[in-house]
Amino acid sequence: MGWLDLKGRIFLVALAVLAGGAVALNLSLPESSALHVPNYMVGLIGKYLCFALLALSVDLVWGFAGILSLGHGAFFALGGYAMGMHLMRQIGERGVYGHPVLPDFMVFLDWKELPWYWHGFDSAWFALPMCLAVPGALAFLFGWLTFRSRVTGVYLSIISQAMTFALMLAFFRNDMGFGGNNGLTDFKDLFGHDLKGAGMRAGLLLASAAALAGGYLLCRWMTVGKFGRVLVAVRDAEQRTRFLGYRPEHYKILVFTVSAMMAGAAGALYVPQVGIINPSEFSPANSIEIVIWVAVGGRGTLIGAALGAVLVNYAKTFLTGAAPEMWLFVLGGLFIAVTLFVPKGVLGEIASLRVRWQARRGSDG
Amino acid sequence: MVEHPSVSNAALYLDAVTVSFDGFKALNRLGLYLEPGELRAVIGPNGAGKSTMMDVITGKTRPDEGQVLLHGRHDLTRLDEAAIAGLGIGRKFQRPTVFEAHSVFENLELACRADRRARWTLFARLSSDRRQRIEEVLEVIALRDRADDRAGLLSHGQKQWLEIGMLLVQDPSILLIDEPAAGMTDAETMRTASLLKRIAGGDRSVIVVEHDMEFVRALDCRVTALHEGAMLAEGTLDAVSANEAVIEVYLGR
Ligand SMILES: Nc1ncnc2c1ncn2[C@@H]1O[C@H](COP(=O)(O)OP(=O)(O)OP(=O)(O)O)[C@@H](O)[C@H]1O
Ligand SMILES: [Mg+2]
Numbered sequence: 001m002g003w004l005d006l007k008g009r010i011f012l013v014a015l016a017v018l019a020g021g022a023v024a025l026n027l028s029l030p031e032s033s034a035l036h037v038p039n040y041m042v043g044l045i046g047k048y049l050c051f052a053l054l055a056l057s058v059d060l061v062w063g064f065a066g067i068l069s070l071g072h073g074a075f076f077a078l079g080g081y082a083m084g085m086h087l088m089r090q091i092g093e094r095g096v097y098g099h100p101v102l103p104d105f106m107v108f109l110d111w112k113e114l115p116w117y118w119h120g121f122d123s124a125w126f127a128l129p130m131c132l133a134v135p136g137a138l139a140f141l142f143g144w145l146t147f148r149s150r151v152t153g154v155y156l157s158i159i160s161q162a163m164t165f166a167l168m169l170a171f172f173r174n175d176m177g178f179g180g181n182n183g184l185t186d187f188k189d190l191f192g193h194d195l196k197g198a199g200m201r202a203g204l205l206l207a208s209a210a211a212l213a214g215g216y217l218l219c220r221w222m223t224v225g226k227f228g229r230v231l232v233a234v235r236d237a238e239q240r241t242r243f244l245g246y247r248p249e250h251y252k253i254l255v256f257t258v259s260a261m262m263a264g265a266a267g268a269l270y271v272p273q274v275g276i277i278n279p280s281e282f283s284p285a286n287s288i289e290i291v292i293w294v295a296v297g298g299r300g301t302l303i304g305a306a307l308g309a310v311l312v313n314y315a316k317t318f319l320t321g322a323a324p325e326m327w328l329f330v331l332g333g334l335f336i337a338v339t340l341f342v343p344k345g346v347l348g349e350i351a352s353l354r355v356r357w358q359a360r361r362g363s364d365g
Numbered sequence: 366m367v368e369h370p371s372v373s374n375a376a377l378y379l380d381a382v383t384v385s386f387d388g389f390k391a392l393n394r395l396g397l398y399l400e401p402g403e404l405r406a407v408i409g410p411n412g413a414g415k416s417t418m419m420d421v422i423t424g425k426t427r428p429d430e431g432q433v434l435l436h437g438r439h440d441l442t443r444l445d446e447a448a449i450a451g452l453g454i455g456r457k458f459q460r461p462t463v464f465e466a467h468s469v470f471e472n473l474e475l476a477c478r479a480d481r482r483a484r485w486t487l488f489a490r491l492s493s494d495r496r497q498r499i500e501e502v503l504e505v506i507a508l509r510d511r512a513d514d515r516a517g518l519l520s521h522g523q524k525q526w527l528e529i530g531m532l533l534v535q536d537p538s539i540l541l542i543d544e545p546a547a548g549m550t551d552a553e554t555m556r557t558a559s560l561l562k563r564i565a566g567g568d569r570s571v572i573v574v575e576h577d578m579e580f581v582r583a584l585d586c587r588v589t590a591l592h593e594g595a596m597l598a599e600g601t602l603d604a605v606s607a608n609e610a611v612i613e614v615y616l617g618r
Pocket of ligand 2: 415417459543
């Protein structure tokens with residue numbers, strides 16, 4: 001695998017060690033042990049890994065194809081809702097109202113039967129592919145409408161933001177059939193195993209790590225070869241690629257759709273770990289936050305984007321505990337600081353430092 | 366020169382092409398006949414419509430009226446940029462545009478003939494004969510020892526050459542070259558002229574737009590003078606420069 005460089009291997013090994021280590025220390029050691037990884041920490045790491053995958057998906061379109069999507073939160077949320085629907089149907093008769101088929105909120109709204117689009121979600125064989133297919137289909141449609149009309153730059157960003165906003169409003173409505181305001185929650189189990197069980201928690205963490213690794217390999221494979229060079233060419237000089245005979249819109253639609261499916265996978269893994277999905281996941285601010293993770297970590301570096309997601313979310317977890325009202329200011333300040341002082345992001349900056357250092361050493365020696 | 370050669374023999378044939386921008390006619394019933402293998406210089410004052418003519422040929426701008434035929438067969442006014450490029454028309458922009466983040470070699474690789482479709486590009490491998498073609502072109506454009514440098518680091522003149530090289534690796538049948546000598550030293554300008562003379566010929570026709578008269582003289586080819594979107598004169602450089610109307614346009618005001 002010549003396309004997987006040293007950095008990539010280190011990243012994958014570190015990821016395996018982190019996930020495997022956390023799970024092992026959580027399951028094998030007694031709670032009294034100093035090295036025991038507490039349950040909440042397992043959940044937290046799993047959540048971070050989902051965010052890292054989400055960041056990766058944004059970096060693929062923004063860092064390489066120059067598509068600044070401010071709507072990727074929507075793809076994440078759709079993946080999450082698809083998973084949430086499966087989890088809802090898994091509750092079965094154990095809901096508050098004990099209805100054999102209808103989820104609680106439908107009984108509460110006095111619905112008599114399951115809406116057609118809820119059918120099939122009781123089966124994991126249907127629901128899991130939907131976690132990718134629904135965001136993928138929306139992204140394809142979005143790309144078909146915008147990229148083919150040659151919408152680029154700020155206009156595209158605004159439209160993507162409008163898309164997630166519109167979806168948020170739609171999902172807030174009770175008659176949409178997705179639980180309105182409250183979203184989907186009170187999940188019981190997945191694949192017949194209790195969601196709150198230790199094994200499930202560990203399994204979800206490992207699955208998130210595997211998804212992140214898979215997502216990274218996919219992004220790396222797509223960007224390291226000629227396809228990736230065409231993407232960068234489109235990013236930097238779209239007109240030129242047309243006159244060379246490329247159709248940039250096809251490249252963009254493809255990469256945007258793949259990216260949305262990655263975001264959907266992240267959402268689908270996220271929901272069982274946090275136990276809820278509601279329309280606030282569609283909020284425009286969420287999508288902007290993802291872009292900030294990528295900017296902090298280093299646009300176009302993939303690994304940087306993943307690290308950025310973890311870094312910023314760690315800071316967020318820490319700060320929302322200490323001073324929650326400060327978070328948005330900190331996030332905004334962070335974005336400005338990064339844009340001004342570390343425009344290439346943490347990883348991008350390290351890489352260029354290394355190049356400069358090597359150049360200096362080369363000229364000395 | 367035959368006065369009314371048949372349309373189907375023309376490498377490129379423009380007839381009564383009109384382009385208006387909000388009522389302003391950038392091209393006004395422009396006609397052009399380019400023979401296979403011909404090298405043609407197009408001159409004209411700023412705003413004469415030279416770049417717009419290239420935009421029409423390459424599909425960037427759709428004409429309001431008129432006909433644009435490639436090899437007497439393909440109606441270019443119905444095709445998009447990528448399709449026209451696929452038919453073998455290469456274009457160098459007035460402002461050099463290369464992919465600055467990529468190396469010189471990679472720039473040429475992206476320009477190489479290959480299936481341009483996204484799903485095939487994912488699995489693309491650089492074949493050894495393409496690699497060899499790139500090496501040849503690197504030699505021609507004198508950038509062999511810069512092959513691994515980022516294109517963004519090249520000088521203005523070198524970028525112009527790289528862009529010409531990106532056209533050459535495609536083996537196009539028609540090259541449209543907009544102001545190649547801009548930003549070049551005198552020596553580079555003369556080398557560019559001789560390069561273009563070498564490129565044209567056989568089945569390959571070249572249209573060069575240029576302001577620099579020394580350069581046009583060095584090209585030693587048929588010259589078309591444009592003015593206000595229409596052809597003013599055509600012939601040898603000496604004949605065109607002696608033309609009353611041309612003198613009027615260039616010196617009269
Ligand atoms: N997209 C456009 N919209 C409006 N006007 C345009 C557009 N493109 C070109 N024009 C106008 O059409 C006229 C011809 O422009 P063109 O660029 O073809 O000239 P040119 O002969 O290439 O000049 P130069 O020597 O300065 O490159 C100019 O007056 C220009 O302002
Ligand atoms: Mg021009």
